[in-house]
Amino acid sequence: MFEHVETYPGDPILTLNETFIADTRAGKINLGIGVYLNDASKLPVMRAVAEAETALLQSPGVRPYLPMEGAPAYRKQVQRLLFGADSAALAAKRIATAQTLGGSGALKVGGDFLKSYFPKAQVWICDPTWDNHRAIFGGAGFTVNAYPYYSAALQHVDFDAMLAALGKVPAGDIVVLHACCHNPTGADLSEQQWRTLATLVRERGLLPFFDIAYQGFGAGLDEDAFAIRHFVAEGIPLLVASSFSKNFSLYGERCGSLSIVCDNAPEADNVLGQLKAAVRRNYSNPPTHGARIISAVLENPALDAEWTGELNAMRGRIQAMREGLYAQLRALRPDRNFDYLIKQTGMFSYTGLTVAQVRKLREESAIYLLESGRICIAALTQATLSTVAAAIAKVID
Numbered sequence: 001m002f003e004h005v006e007t008y009p010g011d012p013i014l015t016l017n018e019t020f021i022a023d024t025r026a027g028k029i030n031l032g033i034g035v036y037l038n039d040a041s042k043l044p045v046m047r048a049v050a051e052a053e054t055a056l057l058q059s060p061g062v063r064p065y066l067p068m069e070g071a072p073a074y075r076k077q078v079q080r081l082l083f084g085a086d087s088a089a090l091a092a093k094r095i096a097t098a099q100t101l102g103g104s105g106a107l108k109v110g111g112d113f114l115k116s117y118f119p120k121a122q123v124w125i126c127d128p129t130w131d132n133h134r135a136i137f138g139g140a141g142f143t144v145n146a147y148p149y150y151s152a153a154l155q156h157v158d159f160d161a162m163l164a165a166l167g168k169v170p171a172g173d174i175v176v177l178h179a180c181c182h183n184p185t186g187a188d189l190s191e192q193q194w195r196t197l198a199t200l201v202r203e204r205g206l207l208p209f210f211d212i213a214y215q216g217f218g219a220g221l222d223e224d225a226f227a228i229r230h231f232v233a234e235g236i237p238l239l240v241a242s243s244f245s246k247n248f249s250l251y252g253e254r255c256g257s258l259s260i261v262c263d264n265a266p267e268a269d270n271v272l273g274q275l276k277a278a279v280r281r282n283y284s285n286p287p288t289h290g291a292r293i294i295s296a297v298l299e300n301p302a303l304d305a306e307w308t309g310e311l312n313a314m315r316g317r318i319q320a321m322r323e324g325l326y327a328q329l330r331a332l333r334p335d336r337n338f339d340y341l342i343k344q345t346g347m348f349s350y351t352g353l354t355v356a357q358v359r360k361l362r363e364e365s366a367i368y369l370l371e372s373g374r375i376c377i378a379a380l381t382q383a384t385l386s387t388v389a390a391a392i393a394k395v396i397d
């Protein structure tokens with residue numbers, strides 16, 4: 001019956017993580033998957049999360065099915081974080097927001113919604129991007145094209161090439177954009193570049209789909225939402241997929257959201273209805289626990305402030321690791337240029353290491369990074385920094 005089913009070649013991120021877990025070598029270091037570790041090389045349980053969860057567990061509540069679009073309190077807090085408490089679009093009730101199973105769930109629900117209502121549109125993702133973008137939009141039935149983004153020669157975004165390519169994309173096509181902390185490169189647009197891009201998107205009538213999985217890991221919660229808020233202020237209809245996996249360190253709770261910014265409130269009501277239908281067809285309704293923790297934190301000013309402080313400290317630790325790796329690599333290999341490390345932001349850096357060099361690191365030093373050369377800076381620690389720097393310095397030709 002199933003003899004025609006092919007072997008799954010694996011996922012470049014999640015399968016590598018499985019290989020890492022199965023690796024029995026002492027001292028192995030995982031810089032592959034995008035997770036934030038504390039300086040003890042552990043996934044942190046944030047204090048604000050622990051406090052909120054402890055309070056919840058002291059009076060365990062019933063667990064009804066949530067509405068298809070998710071918990072109202074959670075959706076309200078998502079909107080505040082993404083669009084700002086003073087957002088005119090929110091006040092006008094023209095944003096439809098659904099709780100989703102992580103950022104991937106948001107992309108999937110959004111992809112299904114778009115395929116129903118924009119069946120002729122094509123999707124444009126940046127080169128390179130997070131591997132699952134192509135898979136999710138391809139899986140939703142779209143033709144997926146790439147626009148130029150990162151230039152190894154510039155060690156940064158080739159903004160001219162990006163603009164030139166997007167300037168030729170047909171009106172109504174969907175353009176996937178990383179709002180901050182670009183995955184995999186860590187190279188983001190400047191505020192001025194976002195403004196220029198917004199003008200092009202509006203003039204050409206493109207439909208932006210923002211992915212924001214690292215809000216707070218770049219420059220700050222509000223700063224990292226700049227692109228989204230600017231596009232909304234410019235009156236551009238758009239979609240946003242967001243995730244709390246990283247900034248709440250709640251990966252397995254699968255807490256995300258999909259927001260669609262519409263032209264007016266009646267339109268947003270209809271769109272929310274169709275998001276409900278898309279959710280119902282996929283997984284019926286989202287789970288309760290993680291969303292309860294997150295809304296309990298964000299609704300409580302003291303916990304909210306504690307969480308923001310912890311998030312700021314995480315960002316500071318990532319930056320310290322970035323600068324530490326830069327300093328050590330420069331000292332070990334003064335013949336090479338590592339400026340990309342301090343130009344990039346967020347959890348990741350694109351090292352330019354080749355597949356052969358990445359494999360050598362894995363085989364000879366038990367150091368895992370993605371074969372694209374992406375390294376998770378947020379998983380480096382004071383204890384692993386010099387081992388990693390020495391191993392990288394050694395594999396570079």
Ligand code: LMR
Binds near residue numbers: 032
């Ligand atoms: C990553 O890019 O490593 C993370 O977003 C985890 C994932 O789901 O791929």
